Structures are given as C-alpha cells and as structure tokens.
Amino acid sequence: MANRLCEMFGIEAPIFAFSHCRDVVVEVSKAGGLGVLGLARMSPQRVDAELQWIDDHIGGRPYGVDILMPTTYQDAGEGEAKYDADRLLPAGHLAFVRGMLDRAGVPALPAAEAAQIERDLVSTFNFTPGESAAMIEIALRHPIKLIVNALGSPPAELVERAHARGIKVAAMAGAPKHAIKHRDxxxxxxxxxxxxxxxxxxxxxxxxxxxxxxxxxAPLPVLGAGGIGRGRQLAAALALGCEGAWCGSIWLKTVQSEVTPEVKARMFEAGPDDAVLTRSVTGKPCRTLRSAFTDAWDAPGAPEPLPAPLQAILWWGQGRTRVERVRAKEFLTYPVGQIVADMREETSVRQVVQDMLGELSEAKERLDRLLG
Amino acid sequence: MANRLCEMFGIEAPIFAFSHCRDVVVEVSKAGGLGVLGLARMSPQRVDAELQWIDDHIGGRPYGVDILMPTTYQDAGEGEAKYDADRLLPAGHLAFVRGMLDRAGVPALPAAEAAQIERDLVSTFNFTPGESAAMIEIALRHPIKLIVNALGSPPAELVERAHARGIKVAAMAGAPKHAIKHRDxxxxxxxxxxxxxxxxxxxxxxxxxxxxxxxxxAPLPVLGAGGIGRGRQLAAALALGCEGAWCGSIWLKTVQSEVTPEVKARMFEAGPDDAVLTRSVTGKPCRTLRSAFTDAWDAPGAPEPLPAPLQAILWWGQGRTRVERVRAKEFLTYPVGQIVADMREETSVRQVVQDMLGELSEAKERLDRLLG
Structure with a gap:
C-alpha cells in the first residue's frame, strides 16, 4: 500500500496490533502488519524474556513496544509499606471488594499467597517514571522499531535516544490538544x-x-484507534484522513490471544453495551467487558473508585486473582472495545488480517462504483 | 452519484437533512440533497402552514417529514387535567426546576402567560398515536416523498397508505434488532x-x-447518522456500507437555522464533551448542548428525570420559556451532536453541502492514491 506508515516501517499493510501477547505480535508482523507488545504489568525480567522470544520467532520483521509513561501519577509509596494492601488501600474499598466476593461465595486466597501476589503486583505496576525508564533500557537492547507511550507525551530524552537508533516514537491522543503536544x-x-x-x-x-x-x-501521520476490527472500518479510517489502523480488541478473539477461555466465551456473547466505560478497573476511564465487578461500582452506595494506580492494584490484588482461581465467570472482565459485539468466534491472527484486507478491497470497489 | 437513494428520490447527493426549520429543508433540497422537516412539537395548523410554505418555495424538489410515532408512551392525561402542570408533574420536580431558576435570578413568568404556555405545550406534544395520526393526515395533503418515524417502526397501515401514493417510509435504529423490525x-x-x-x-x-x-x-439501504458534518465523514459512511448520510446538527450553524443567536454563539465555543447525553430534556437519552440545566440533573441530590414526555413538558414548560425570555445563556440548551466541536462559524446551507461534496471528492482521490 502506498502509505507513509507502510514506508516508515517497511510493512505491507498499515495495521498496527496492540497486544499483551507475544504470539499476536509475531503473527501480525509476519502477516504484513506491525505488532506492538504492551509492557504494562510486566517485570523487567519478563520484558527481556518476551522480547527475546519475539526476536527468535518474528523472522526479522519489525515490531514495537507500548509503555505506560504517565506525566502525573499517585505514588504507591516506597519500601516495604507499598506491599501492604491494608496500608496502601482505604479500608472501605478493601471491605467493599472483599465483601462483594465473600457474598458471591468466591473463596479468599490463603494469607501467605495473597501477600505474595500483592508484592509481585505492586512491584510490577510500572506506573512510575523510574520503573518506565528501567523497562525502556531493556527494550532498547532488542531490535524494536517503535516505542508508543500510552499515557501522555514521551520525554524529550527518550525521543532523542530512540531516533538516534532509528526507532520511531508515537503516542495516544483522545483530543487534538494532546495530539499537538505529542507532535511538539x-x-x-x-x-x-x-x-x-x-x-x-x-x-x-x-x-x-x-x-x-x-x-x-497535519502533515504528521495519524493512526485511527477505536472501532476497527474489519476492512470497512479500516477503509473508513483512511477516508477520514488516517494513514492506518491501531487495533487491540480484535486480536482477543484469536487462538493466539492471551485471554482465558472463560473470558473469550463471555466476549463471544457480548453486545456493544457490554463494553462499558468504567473507572472501576484502573482508576481512569477504561472500556472493559461488563461484569458483576464493574456493575457493583455503579450500584447505589458504592464507593468512588480510587485514583490510578490504586484502583488497579485493588482490582488485580483483591479481586482478579481470587476470581480467576475459581473461574467465577460473572466477575471476570478484560479491556475490550465496542467491536466486541462483532467478535463471535475464534480464528487466527493471520485470518483476521486477511479478512481485513479483503474487506478493505471490497470497500474500495464499492466506493469506486458509487463515486466513479 | 450512482446510488440507490439518489435514484429512489431523484436527488444528486445522498445527503438527508433533518431540521425543524423549513428554510433548511428547502435549501438542502434545492442544493441537491433531501430536506426532512421535523414535525414534533408543531400543532396541526402549523404543520399545514409550514408544508405549504415549503411547497411554495422548494421549486418542485423532493422533501420529507419526520414524525414521532412511539410504540410505548406515558399518556399525559385527558381533558382539562392534562393542562395543569401541578397535577401532571411531581411537586419535587417542579420545585427542583423552579428553585434552580429562582436562585439564578431568572424571573418567573406571569401566571396567566405560564398557564397559556402549558396549554399550548401539552396540546402540541404530539407523542400519542392519535396526535401522530392527525399530523400524518395533514402531511399526506402535501407532495411529500418521505415519511420518517423517529421512534420505533411505522404502523403497517401507514406504510401501505404511503406506498400507495409513491411515498417512501424509513425509521431510525440504534441497534440491529430495531433495524430488522423496521425492515420487516x-x-x-x-x-x-x-x-x-x-x-x-x-x-x-x-x-x-x-x-x-x-x-x-442487507440489501435494504442504510443511511448513516451521527458524526457527519463534512465530506470525509460522508466518505466514511459510504466506506462502512451506508448509502448516504442523515445529518441534523450541521445545519444548526447555518444562517437559515432556527436556533437563537445566543445558542448559536454557545455552540461555536463548545467542545465535543459539551454535547452531553442526558435524560434531563426529554426523559429519554438525548444528546444536547451542556448547560446549567443539564448539569443540575447530574448533581448529588438531584431527582431522577421523569419518563417521556413528562420531562420534556417539565423543561419546555417550566424551564425553557423562562430562560429564553431573559436570554439566560447558561441555562440554554439545544439538541446537538459531538460534531458541534467542528462548528465554529456561521455559513449557508448551500455552502455546507458544497463543502461536504468537495471534501468527499478529495477523500475519494486520497483513497485512490493510497489503495490504487
């Protein structure tokens, strides 16, 4: 495709795939797009191992990494104190989550195991500048072609170092003013x-x-994100002036996806209203699969969600592990967009890319017929 | 344009304009699209006069009407009782709106005038099947080419009568299941x-x-509505499989528009987040310009909005007239979509259509370059 982003990375199709799953990253890049591995919630050791695996399997195709580098954040505290949920999180919020799961008959974890999970969790919630920087150092030891900042503009020093190595840098924007900051x-x-x-x-x-x-x-290239899972939506992105698509949700339905069979099954039954925008899973507005957990925070008398990253630590540490242990389906959630309503069956990453490109061609032919 | 909806109506561009303003309807049809007059809140006499004016000015071009024909509604009561706000509306809701405006220093209307407004208002809130039917009888005396039902599927008898006269029928859908009902x-x-x-x-x-x-x-034609104010968005609608665009908000910025200069000025300063989805103006989720009135219903302790049409009668009868009388800008609102953020200056209907078609051509040329 005659496209500035295809030329920038030497790829065939301007389909950028965000995924927490290395298999998806490798398969998208091998199918002609560009896979981008989300590093949030990975320890530095794990980041190194995942990127090494990608290097070993991607056959020299380009790929990137996505890092959370917030400009503002609430420090989770330093030293031992930060590993103690009862000090870190308000008693009312802990009681709310624990009570919700107790009443639903979801068993509590053994105390020692729960404490270990908290420790691992808080230490891998790389939401501080120092933790992000450590992650970047590891990523730079691998042949990445792209660094994306998911929260705010990338620091000048990072942009300089990346560009000196021929690595491109991008960032997410939900408003023109943020996009202009990223450009600048x-x-x-x-x-x-x-x-x-x-x-x-x-x-x-x-x-x-x-x-x-x-x-x-303009003239900086823009990728469209949100609502793209098929070729007509990619065609619409191009018609609206974008250079290509940034897709996340669509890969969750693939055999390569990291989501559990239980979550996948719930996605295959979900309607568009089941992808709810809620602060209950991270503390920031996050669109995620509706569940008994997300519903509970909308009920009368529920506490206000905590600021990020505390609400995420609350959900992951106090809720998610307990829920997954017994596969309590009604509480399971996972970030997903409104296109979940079109995700009805499992397929492969390669098939998704082929379907998208096939439907893109059909959409182009239709426009040719309509508009001459 | 080689397009089924253009052929259906003998129009040049598949741009359908919803407006409460007869001037917009006439100008859009004369510019090659199809104007559709919204009849909600008009008395039967006024409907007849408006359509006569259109017939006298549209030069034989096709146009349509949009009627609210709800399948479910809360009856506003019969006889004299329905004209009495204090019987029709809960005391707490009346006190909430009156108190809000009293505190803001917006003067109450003289009692006799307020009563007259209530009477006119309730009698013209044509939300009942009987009232809709009367409206349709009048519309059928004019050379309309299209009847759109804004709330639910049109009754079989109406479809039959319309088709017998060569009038097309359409309806709005926010979900596939509603669209299927309309098709059926x-x-x-x-x-x-x-x-x-x-x-x-x-x-x-x-x-x-x-x-x-x-x-x-499929293969029934679909018009895309929501988010279309420019040619790239029309191109996106066509790329997504639609046959054309149904636009409402964009006409509000024209010199022909019915909105007051004060509302227009507020729209020209609004961001996308200022087009809020609220039940406070009609009782159903309605996207409208954010104001001190819409905000008040989100505040802690505010009552739940009433079901339709009572909430609309509450706002129009108790709020809007008082607010407009003294041009209390902060309370003014008007239904508008997120594209309000792109509406920055006044222009003409003809210019909007020309700009849309010009940008549509540019978008097509861009796709030709990108996709060969």
Missing part, C-alpha cells in the same frame, strides 16, 4: 483513540475525533 | 444512529453500529 514532543505519528476503543479512552467517538486530530497535526 | 415493517431504508448524534440516541458509536446494521438488513 517529537513523535513520528499520533494514534487518535475514539471512545469505542477498549482500554483507557475519552468520550469523543472515532468518527468525530479522527479528522479533528488529522487536521490538528 | 416495510421500511424502504433504515437510518442507523450512532451515539455521537444530536437528539435521541443510543450508546454504540457510528463506526461500530453502521456496518452491523448494514449487514443486518
């Missing part, structure tokens, strides 16, 4: 995220947001 | 309304909703 910070392109996206997102829809961001940072 | 009711096409639209709307975005509805009712 030296980003090579911007990812415009509509409200229909899974994960952290704003309130403006892709249809309205993408052309606004395209115009705000 | 005999609609000639369906209008798929994304959450970004102004007015009554659901929660699924246009990017996700339109292709789902296109596939659900």
């Amino acid at each position: 910070a030296g980003c090579d392109f911007v990812i415009a995220v509509g409200t229909e996206a899974g994960g952290h997102t704003g309130s403006t829809t892709s249809m309205v947001l993408w052309p606004r961001i395209v115009d705000a940072v | 009711a005999g609609c000639d096409f369906v209008i798929a309304v994304g959450t970004e639209a102004g007015g009554h709307t659901g929660s699924t975005t246009s990017m996700v909703l339109w292709p789902r509805i296109v596939d659900a009712v």
Whole structure:
C-alpha cells in the first residue's frame, strides 16, 4: 500500500496490533502488519524474556513496544509499606471488594499467597517514571522499531535516544490538544483513540475525533484507534484522513490471544453495551467487558473508585486473582472495545488480517462504483 | 452519484437533512440533497402552514417529514387535567426546576402567560398515536416523498397508505434488532444512529453500529447518522456500507437555522464533551448542548428525570420559556451532536453541502492514491 506508515516501517499493510501477547505480535508482523507488545504489568525480567522470544520467532520483521509513561501519577509509596494492601488501600474499598466476593461465595486466597501476589503486583505496576525508564533500557537492547507511550507525551530524552537508533516514537491522543503536544514532543505519528476503543479512552467517538486530530497535526501521520476490527472500518479510517489502523480488541478473539477461555466465551456473547466505560478497573476511564465487578461500582452506595494506580492494584490484588482461581465467570472482565459485539468466534491472527484486507478491497470497489 | 437513494428520490447527493426549520429543508433540497422537516412539537395548523410554505418555495424538489410515532408512551392525561402542570408533574420536580431558576435570578413568568404556555405545550406534544395520526393526515395533503418515524417502526397501515401514493417510509435504529423490525415493517431504508448524534440516541458509536446494521438488513439501504458534518465523514459512511448520510446538527450553524443567536454563539465555543447525553430534556437519552440545566440533573441530590414526555413538558414548560425570555445563556440548551466541536462559524446551507461534496471528492482521490 502506498502509505507513509507502510514506508516508515517497511510493512505491507498499515495495521498496527496492540497486544499483551507475544504470539499476536509475531503473527501480525509476519502477516504484513506491525505488532506492538504492551509492557504494562510486566517485570523487567519478563520484558527481556518476551522480547527475546519475539526476536527468535518474528523472522526479522519489525515490531514495537507500548509503555505506560504517565506525566502525573499517585505514588504507591516506597519500601516495604507499598506491599501492604491494608496500608496502601482505604479500608472501605478493601471491605467493599472483599465483601462483594465473600457474598458471591468466591473463596479468599490463603494469607501467605495473597501477600505474595500483592508484592509481585505492586512491584510490577510500572506506573512510575523510574520503573518506565528501567523497562525502556531493556527494550532498547532488542531490535524494536517503535516505542508508543500510552499515557501522555514521551520525554524529550527518550525521543532523542530512540531516533538516534532509528526507532520511531508515537503516542495516544483522545483530543487534538494532546495530539499537538505529542507532535511538539517529537513523535513520528499520533494514534487518535475514539471512545469505542477498549482500554483507557475519552468520550469523543472515532468518527468525530479522527479528522479533528488529522487536521490538528497535519502533515504528521495519524493512526485511527477505536472501532476497527474489519476492512470497512479500516477503509473508513483512511477516508477520514488516517494513514492506518491501531487495533487491540480484535486480536482477543484469536487462538493466539492471551485471554482465558472463560473470558473469550463471555466476549463471544457480548453486545456493544457490554463494553462499558468504567473507572472501576484502573482508576481512569477504561472500556472493559461488563461484569458483576464493574456493575457493583455503579450500584447505589458504592464507593468512588480510587485514583490510578490504586484502583488497579485493588482490582488485580483483591479481586482478579481470587476470581480467576475459581473461574467465577460473572466477575471476570478484560479491556475490550465496542467491536466486541462483532467478535463471535475464534480464528487466527493471520485470518483476521486477511479478512481485513479483503474487506478493505471490497470497500474500495464499492466506493469506486458509487463515486466513479 | 450512482446510488440507490439518489435514484429512489431523484436527488444528486445522498445527503438527508433533518431540521425543524423549513428554510433548511428547502435549501438542502434545492442544493441537491433531501430536506426532512421535523414535525414534533408543531400543532396541526402549523404543520399545514409550514408544508405549504415549503411547497411554495422548494421549486418542485423532493422533501420529507419526520414524525414521532412511539410504540410505548406515558399518556399525559385527558381533558382539562392534562393542562395543569401541578397535577401532571411531581411537586419535587417542579420545585427542583423552579428553585434552580429562582436562585439564578431568572424571573418567573406571569401566571396567566405560564398557564397559556402549558396549554399550548401539552396540546402540541404530539407523542400519542392519535396526535401522530392527525399530523400524518395533514402531511399526506402535501407532495411529500418521505415519511420518517423517529421512534420505533411505522404502523403497517401507514406504510401501505404511503406506498400507495409513491411515498417512501424509513425509521431510525440504534441497534440491529430495531433495524430488522423496521425492515420487516416495510421500511424502504433504515437510518442507523450512532451515539455521537444530536437528539435521541443510543450508546454504540457510528463506526461500530453502521456496518452491523448494514449487514443486518442487507440489501435494504442504510443511511448513516451521527458524526457527519463534512465530506470525509460522508466518505466514511459510504466506506462502512451506508448509502448516504442523515445529518441534523450541521445545519444548526447555518444562517437559515432556527436556533437563537445566543445558542448559536454557545455552540461555536463548545467542545465535543459539551454535547452531553442526558435524560434531563426529554426523559429519554438525548444528546444536547451542556448547560446549567443539564448539569443540575447530574448533581448529588438531584431527582431522577421523569419518563417521556413528562420531562420534556417539565423543561419546555417550566424551564425553557423562562430562560429564553431573559436570554439566560447558561441555562440554554439545544439538541446537538459531538460534531458541534467542528462548528465554529456561521455559513449557508448551500455552502455546507458544497463543502461536504468537495471534501468527499478529495477523500475519494486520497483513497485512490493510497489503495490504487
């Protein structure tokens, strides 16, 4: 495709795949797109191992990494204190989550195991600048071609170091003003995220947001994110002025995906209203599969979710592990966008890419017929 | 344009304009699209006069009407009782609105005038099947080419009568299941309304909703609604499988528009987050310009909005007239979609259509370059 982002990375199709799963990253890059591994919640050791695995399997194709580098954050505390849920998290919030699961008959974890999980969890919640920096040092030892900052503009020093090695830098934006900051910070392109996206997102829809961001940072290239899982949606992104697509949710339905069979089964039954925008899983507005957990925070008398990253530590440490242990399906959740309503059966990453490109061609032929 | 909806109506561009303003209807049809007059809140006498004016000015071009024909509604009561706000509306809700405006120094209307407004208002809130039917009888005396039902599927008898006269019938859908009902009711096409639209709307975005509805009712034609104000968005609608666009908000910025200069000025300063989805103006989720009135219903301790049409009668009868009388800008609101963020200056209907078609051509040329 005659496209600036295809030329930038030497790829065949401007399909960028965000995934926490190395298999998806490798398969997308091998299928002609560009896989981007999300590093959030990985320990530095694990990051190194995952990237080494990708290097061993990707056959020299380009790939990237996605790192959370927040400009503002609430420090989780230092030293031993930060590993103690009862000190870190308000008693009312702990009681709310523990009570919800107790009443549903989800057994508590043994105390020693729970403490270990808390320790691992807090130490791998790489939301501080120091933790992000350590992650970047490891990533830079691998042949990555792209670094994406999922929270705010990348620091100038990082942009300089990346560019000196021929690595491109990008960042996510939910509003034109953020996109302009990213451009001014030296980003090579911007990812415009509509409200229909899974994960952290704003309130403006892709249809309205993408052309606004395209115009705000022109001639810098823009990827459309939020609502793209098929070729017609990729065609729409190109029609709206984007250079390609940033997709996350669609890979969750693949055999390569990291989600459990239970979560996958719930996604295959979900409607668009089951991808709810909630602060209950991370503390920031995050679109995620509706569950008894997300519903509970909307009920009368529920506490306000904590600021990030405390709410995430609360859910992961106090809720998710307990729930997954006994596969308590009704409480399971996972970030996913409104296209979950079109995800009805398991397929392969390669098939998703082929279907997307096939439908893109059909959409182009249709436009040719309609518009001459 | 080689397009089924253009052929259906003998129009040049598949741009359908919903407006409460007869001037917009006439100008859009004369510019090559199809104007559709919203009849809600008009008395039968006024409907007749408006359509006569259109007939006198539209030069034989096709146009349509949009009628609220709800399948479920709360009856506002019969006889004299329905004209008495203090009987019709809960005391707590009346006190909430009156208190809000009293505290803001917005003067109450003289009692006799307020009573007259209530009477006119309730008698013109044509939300009952009987009132809709009377409206349709009047519309059928005019050379309309299209009847759109904004709430639910049109009754079989109406579809039959319309088709017998060569009039097409359509209806709005926010989910595939509603679109299928409309198809089965005999609609000639369906209008798929994304959450970004102004007015009554659901929660699924246009990017996700339109292709789902296109596939659900294929080969029936679908118009995309919600988020279309420019040519790239029209191109995206066509790429997503729609046959054209149903636009409402964009006309509010024209010199022909019915909105007051004060509301227009507020729209020209609004961001996308200022088009809020709220039940406070009609009782159903309706995207409207954020104001001190819409905010008040989100505040702690505010009552739940009443069911439709009572909440609309509450706002129009108790709030809007008082607010408009003294031009209390902070309380003014008007249904508008997220594209309000792109509406920065006044222009003409003809210019909007020309700009849309010009940018549509540019988008097509861009796709030709990108996709060969």
